[in-house]
Amino acid sequence: MNASPRSFVPYLIAVVLALATVGSPGMVQAHITKVQITAIETPTFGGYSWPGVGQYEKIVGKAFGEVDPLDPKNAGIVDIERAPRNARGKVEYSFDFYILKPIDLSKGAHKVMYEPPNRGGKTWGNFARMPGGNDPGSVTAPTVLANAFLMPRGYTMVWSGWDKAAGTSTANFNTTITLPIARNPDGSPITGPAYEYIVTSGTSPFTLSYPAATLDKSKATLxxxxxxxxxxxxxPAA
Incomplete structure (x- = not known):
């Protein structure tokens, strides 16, 4: 008996999220432990249907994962050995995802366009011949959709949070990531030298990427x- 197209959704999400979070299998070993679907819009794009591909649906949610701090493949993650661990001895994290896929995957290209968002925002507009914005599924103009690049070809599009600079707000489908805070064994904050690269032509204030451990100017160099x-x-210090 052939499975219905809808039955492929959990499999698709599992594969895509593993791809999005692990990246290169030789670099980091991670596991997705839970997937929460917060919204499904079927069909999306206002119900527009592409010839030979059909309609698309939008799947939005949050994935939860963990990494083994003792796995040598994860040694490149800075201070992972000092991050808090769960009962299984693993370091937990979570991230948002946004997926656009053909409702009937059998008519799709069986290919994924994955884009790491820029500070939580999608930047695929020019490449995909789509308007800007963080909710492409809300586009309904037939002339725009007919001229799109990926959907007429049956691609699945995926975005997932990875950049702490995206902040914590998920408004307007901003894709965020939640990461643990590493600390010293005694619970104190980890401090060390930091390098900031400032490009400016005026006197506007600049916010450091990490708060200064001390305001003693003798311990900083500008x-x-x-x-x-x-x-x-x-x-010279003022």
């Missing part, structure tokens, strides 16, 4: 250069 290949000049 340099200045006009051109990228100029030798940096130390700016």
């Amino acid at each position: 340099t200045h250069r006009v051109r990228l290949d100029d030798a940096p000049i130390v700016v």
Whole structure:
């Protein structure tokens, strides 16, 4: 008996999320432990149907995963040995995902376009011949959809959170990631040297990527250069 197209959805999500989070199997070993579907829109794109492919659906949710801090493949993750662990001794994380796929996968291309969002936002617009915005499934203009690049070819499109710079808000389908905070064995914050690259032509304030461990200016160095290949000049503390 042939399975219905809808029965392929859990399999599709599992495969795609594993691909999105693991990346290269030789680099990081991770496992998805739970998937929460928060929204399904069937059909999406206002019900538009592409010849030979049919209609699409939108699947939105959050995935939960864990990595083994003792696995040598994960040694490249900074301070993973100091991250909090669950009862299984693993380090947990979670991330949002947004998927657009043909409702009938048998008519699809069996190929995935995966894009790591830029600070939580989708940037595929020019490539896909689609308007900008973080909810492409909301586009309903027939002339726009007919001219799109990927959907007429049956591609599945996937976005998943990976960048802490995306913040914590999931409004307007901003894709975020939740990561644990590593600490020293005694529970104190981890401190160390940080490098900030500031490009400015004015006097606007600049927010550090990480808060300063101390406000003692003698423990910080500020340099200045006009051109990228100029030798940096130390700016005396005020």
